[in-house]
Amino acid sequence: MPALKFTNLSKTFPRAKPLFGKARAGVRAVRPMSLTVETGETLGIVGESGCGKSTLARMLVGLLEPSSGQIEIAGKALDTADPAAFGRLIQYVFQDPISSLNPRKTIRQIMETPLKQLHGMDRAERSARIGKIFASVNLRKEFLDRYPHEFSGGQAQRIGIARALAAHPKIMVLDEPVSALDVSIQAQVLNLLADLKSKFDLTYLFISHDLAVVEAVSNRVIVLYFGAVVEIGKAEDIFNSPKHPYTQLLADSAPVVGRPLKAPEQKDSELPDPLNPPKGCAFAGRCIYASDLCRSTEPELRVMGENQLAACHHPI
Numbered sequence: 223m224p225a226l227k228f229t230n231l232s233k234t235f236p237r238a239k240p241l242f243g244k245a246r247a248g249v250r251a252v253r254p255m256s257l258t259v260e261t262g263e264t265l266g267i268v269g270e271s272g273c274g275k276s277t278l279a280r281m282l283v284g285l286l287e288p289s290s291g292q293i294e295i296a297g298k299a300l301d302t303a304d305p306a307a308f309g310r311l312i313q314y315v316f317q318d319p320i321s322s323l324n325p326r327k328t329i330r331q332i333m334e335t336p337l338k339q340l341h342g343m344d345r346a347e348r349s350a351r352i353g354k355i356f357a358s359v360n361l362r363k364e365f366l367d368r369y370p371h372e373f374s375g376g377q378a379q380r381i382g383i384a385r386a387l388a389a390h391p392k393i394m395v396l397d398e399p400v401s402a403l404d405v406s407i408q409a410q411v412l413n414l415l416a417d418l419k420s421k422f423d424l425t426y427l428f429i430s431h432d433l434a435v436v437e438a439v440s441n442r443v444i445v446l447y448f449g450a451v452v453e454i455g456k457a458e459d460i461f462n463s464p465k466h467p468y469t470q471l472l473a474d475s476a477p478v479v480g481r482p483l484k485a486p487e488q489k490d491s492e493l494p495d496p497l498n499p500p501k502g503c504a505f506a507g508r509c510i511y512a513s514d515l516c517r518s519t520e521p522e523l524r525v526m527g528e529n530q531l532a533a534c535h536h537p538i
């Protein structure tokens with residue numbers, strides 16, 4: 223059974239209706255998207271700033287109500303209007319570890335909240351569970367009575383991971399989980415995440431700007447552009463033999479380990495205006511292979527190789 227399945231999931235942010243005149247079209251942050259993620263898989267999610275990664279992730283964990291679509295986790299269809307239903311199944315780990323922890327609460331209080339709210343555990347059960355989780359992220363028990371500001375970035379991210387694990391989820395969405403950390407600490411946290419994945423039978427969705435990190439941790443990768451999936455494939459195929467010119471651009475622009483992802487100047491390097499989306503392929507304005515077909519007709523995802531799909535009229 224897949225860990226996660228979503229169908230036609232989309233988000234359009236409405237814009238305020240002007241006092242006079244017609245209502246304006248909203249911002250299409252994520253266009254209707256469908257995907258299945260297998261149990262135990264790590265799915266990397268890449269794309270430039272503004273392509274819809276966070277909007278997708280926030281819908282999947284119940285923090286944002288989708289405009290359309292269905293979400294199923296471990297075979298259970300979730301009510302997307304009921305965020306409480308998500309917490310026991312899928313959890314979010316934020317990029318900035320310290321600011322994601324409530325500064326006025328001790329770590330114990332922070333860890334207890336999901337156990338009380340989601341699982342209704344009594345004090346003894348909570349204490350046992352917190353002790354077990356804390357040990358598994360390699361933190362000392364004395365830390366439980368301290369406050370978030372007393373920790374380094376790496377320790378705080380371990381606490382963020384522990385808080386997410388405490389809810390006993392099947393899936394964790396890791397949103398740039400190491401990009402705020404020193405390079406020397408990044409590898410430790412990535413190794414910890416790998417250990418936890420096998421220990422707790424987790425499935426990961428791993429969002430990152432850093433292609434080298436995504437390639438190292440992911441089984442499959444999806445590449446987003448302007449709110450849509452433009453390529454899906456095994457991590458090694460996506461980075462070594464991309465089929466979509468946008469994926470190629472990303473791979474070429476980040477050849478150095480740890481270098482953040484930024485598309486180089488190529489034609490107009492801006493994303494299209496989300497309030498005035500182009501008619502055909504959203505990447506056509508930047509693509510050296512673009513034809514009239516690309517400017518008039520949006521390409522659909524097509525099979526391009528073994529387990530590799532791309533939405534392109536002129537694949538590489």
Ligand SMILES: Nc1ncnc2c1ncn2[C@@H]1O[C@H](COP(=O)(O)OP(=O)(O)OP(=O)(O)O)[C@@H](O)[C@H]1O
Pocket residue numbers: 235249250251269270271272273274275276277278496
């Ligand atoms: N609350 C909102 N209201 C209106 N538009 C929004 C809102 N949140 C996001 N958007 C728009 O939706 C699009 C996708 O944004 P999103 O934050 O999901 O991208 P991202 O890929 O996660 O970027 P980043 O890497 O910078 O976080 C952008 O055009 C953004 O301006």
